[in-house]
Amino acid sequence: MDFFDSHKVDIAELAAVVNMDPDTLLDEQGNMPQIAYLKLVEWAADRFQMPHLGLWMAENHDTSQFGVIGFLYTCSSNFGEFCKLLQRYQRIIMTGSEFQFIDDDDLIEARFTTSIDDVELTSHAAEFAMGVMIDTIQTFTKNLWHPVKTCFAHSVIEPENDYANLFGSNLFFNQAHNSFWFERSLFELTLNSATPELLPVMTAQANRLLADIEERHDFLGYVRLQLRAQLTNEAFDMEALAKQLNMTSRTLHRQLNQLGFNFNSLRIDLIMEMAKEALLKSDAKVTDIAQELGYSESSAFVRVFKRNEGMSPLQFRKSHAA
Template sequence: MLCMPDNNLQATKSGIPVNWLFKSLMDKGIDLQEIRESLQLNEAEINPSTRILPTLTYNRIFEWAAARTQDPDLGIHIAEKVEPNQFGMLGYLASNAPTVGDLCDIVERYQRVFTPDFSHTFTSTEGVCQCLYEEALLANIDSRQDTDFSFGILITTIRLAAGESWCPLRCDFTYPKPEKLDNLQRLFGSDLHFEQPANKIYFSDEVLSLTMPSGDANLLAILMQQANQLLDQLSSKDLIRHVKFLITTGIGDDSSSAENIAKHLNMSVRTLNRQLKERNINFRELRNGVVINVAKDALINTDSSITDIALMLGYSETSAFDRFFKRLTGQTPLQYRKSAL
């Protein structure tokens, strides 16, 4: 399986995107004010513009929410309902994987980039694939909800190829055995082991060759090309390349805003804008350039509909994407696609 070194990546981005968590809690009637008051967080730490949380804060909220909703299986229930597009570029990469094996490669390679405090590592031995899930900052801390959610997302995605009843051969969890196991057994199977040294799931490596029903190999190649070009430049001290990389990883969601990218770079928005100005460019120009490049590649090299491309890039309405594209290129997306044929 593919594996990327962590040293440069962790210095660029930390914490975890939490749009999906906030949306799920709001659907259950829990708003940001209740979270702040219950966990004694201030408005600077959590507010409507918050898209990334420090790992420990994220875990506190997730565990508190399970108690607040009286749902010890909250992580499982959210994993079964969340949509891939709530995870930005990583979600689109994963949802366009041609096979389960490709899915595993993508998760291992790119999760270390987008959420460096967490990782999935896949290994195969004697016909069995093993997935190790690690939470770098949560050792000896109750993190059951995150573990259940992360494995739950992987399993529900594999089920798209393997069938709704598919379960791993075995699952190991570091947390103690819960009182009720029905939801765990429904998703993770019957061979469950608790208070283990590490969080792992095991499944037949025959599953790796199964075809993912929503996979678009052409679109995946474009997305990976964009991500890989910028990933290779991460060790560079070039601010513009760093910003382009972060825009690409957050494409399609709000995490690519100037506010969130400045936070990733441990600077204020004003400082980010000043440093970009010193390099004769501004944030909007950088972001527009990244989005247009991805859009052009998708229009020329895939059969994806313009609506799907617009959604991938964060536009809920095709008309808004059309206006954006025409403003920057002088052509509508359809005109550009036809002219390139």
């Protein structure tokens, strides 16, 4: 939010971009749903003509903006300890994302992943997250350190020279993962300002935040379960779901909105998920699939499918045929 504040973009405008209520765009910790964050960063990069917005944010970040994760960084006795903590608590910074640190002989692969499959949509987030990690290593090493190798899942963003300051020159694009490699010996680097005596306090706080995130994910999982069970029941609407969850429909709408969802979008997502599975794993007719998913008219099902997938159910089946 610091970037948007500095560019005089208020919460109402941001909420309008992602079609959310301004009151629910941010949760109690000041975080927003992952998909909303990614869309807003992409929008900002275009609006402010900053093609490398992720890199810019990484080079201008302040450790304090990461809250408890920033404190864990200053409490860690060495870089290896910080990496372990980051691997566990990255989701607090951005829900649905994580860092993994993978042994690769004398090197360590730092791999950044998100739950969003659209690699171009996640490009700024990947460049930001990995850029912050490299800036962190440079802080530990006290010099202009660069990774041994860096891979991006997305296509190169011009100008390509903008990558040099953080990532050096050994870059590869359109790869399987967003990753960079560093020497295993860096794990032993210490930070002079480290305060390890505060680590238990900060870890306890991080555990509480993580538990809150996981609880909200459990809530969404339970909502999906109820929707799946009642998918063919036309009478099962928002009111019925709210009653099942022992809350008002207004409360249910607010909680789903905070997670970046609504009743209709979740229902359609489940319909599409089940429809695609049936099309790929069975020879069932489209009319039969439509009926099983609660559509009395197959034409209505076909319209919904085409609107979401850009092709008819039969075209989808043919395009995935072996």
